Amino acid sequence: MERENMVKSVSRALDIISLVSKKKGGLGVTEISKHIDINKSSVYRTLSTLVQYGYIEQDEVTSRYKLGYKFLEVSSKLLESIDLRSEARSFLLELENETNEVIHLVVFDQGEVVYIEKLDGTETLRMHSKVGKRAPMHCTSVGKAILAHLPTTVVLDILERKGMPVHTDKTITDKDIFLKVLAEVRQKGFALDLEENEYGITCIAAPIFDHIGKVIAAVSISGPTMRMKDERLKHLQTRMIQIGNQISTRLGFMGKI
Numbered sequence: 001m002e003r004e005n006m007v008k009s010v011s012r013a014l015d016i017i018s019l020v021s022k023k024k025g026g027l028g029v030t031e032i033s034k035h036i037d038i039n040k041s042s043v044y045r046t047l048s049t050l051v052q053y054g055y056i057e058q059d060e061v062t063s064r065y066k067l068g069y070k071f072l073e074v075s076s077k078l079l080e081s082i083d084l085r086s087e088a089r090s091f092l093l094e095l096e097n098e099t100n101e102v103i104h105l106v107v108f109d110q111g112e113v114v115y116i117e118k119l120d121g122t123e124t125l126r127m128h129s130k131v132g133k134r135a136p137m138h139c140t141s142v143g144k145a146i147l148a149h150l151p152t153t154v155v156l157d158i159l160e161r162k163g164m165p166v167h168t169d170k171t172i173t174d175k176d177i178f179l180k181v182l183a184e185v186r187q188k189g190f191a192l193d194l195e196e197n198e199y200g201i202t203c204i205a206a207p208i209f210d211h212i213g214k215v216i217a218a219v220s221i222s223g224p225t226m227r228m229k230d231e232r233l234k235h236l237q238t239r240m241i242q243i244g245n246q247i248s249t250r251l252g253f254m255g256k257i
Contacts, residue, residue, distance in 0.1 A: 026066035029044050084107065084116070099221055101228075103118070103121065105118075106142045106146075106219075142203070144193070168197070171197070191206075193205075205220035206240040206243060209248040211253060219243055221236060
């Protein structure tokens with residue numbers, strides 16, 4: 001019976017926390033009592049315990065209760081412990097199983113992308129990419145997916161420092177045209193590499209955001225152009241945006257691509 005009461009008290013505390021979190025200005029004991037149908041004395045005891053541990057604070061002026069800063073401390077530790085590769089792994093495997101193509105996960109670093117995960121799929125495809133290798137941003141779908149969500153000043157600085165070297169005759173080398181492409185990527189939520197980095201290889205990518213909404217990575221599907229026709233790319237667009245959103249959510253991102 002004692003254990004059951006302890007579980008009920010924890011459940012009550014979580015209900016109160018959830019309720020208080022939805023009200024920016026906080027709530028009073030009476031309001032909380034009415035919302036969750038618990039007598040005021042029980043609500044007060046639970047709130048007092050939560051205040052003691054820093055999870056709830058009482059406003060000295062209004063006497064209303066609101067979330068305490070302890071939640072920031074706990075959430076920051078959670079965010080610090082999140083590992084992009086491990087959080088993304090299951091979603092990358094889903095893409096690999098669905099498409100049988102090469103799946104890449106990259107991070108943005110010093111004006112370039114760095115491959116941190118690569119799944120080879122079941123179809124034969126030779127690519128220059130490998131885990132740990134760096135790649136340019138202007139001619140890769142993952143690079144464009146990231147650049148599209150960076151400030152224009154940052155993009156221009158990267159292009160100035162890294163240049164826009166030709167990799168194939170389809171590589172975009174004009175800055176103005178490239179900026180227009182990035183605007184389209186930002187609007188659509190995905191980016192394409194139509195043999196701009198390697199001949200015979202077409203890729204589609206989506207950006208990945210962290211808990212503060214900052215673009216930090218991208219995920220992509222790469223396949224031979226003969227298999228990555230317009231119809232298939234159109235089919236993959238929604239899926240890539242979905243995967244990008246799912247991984248971003250695992251990192252604490254609350255928005256949508």
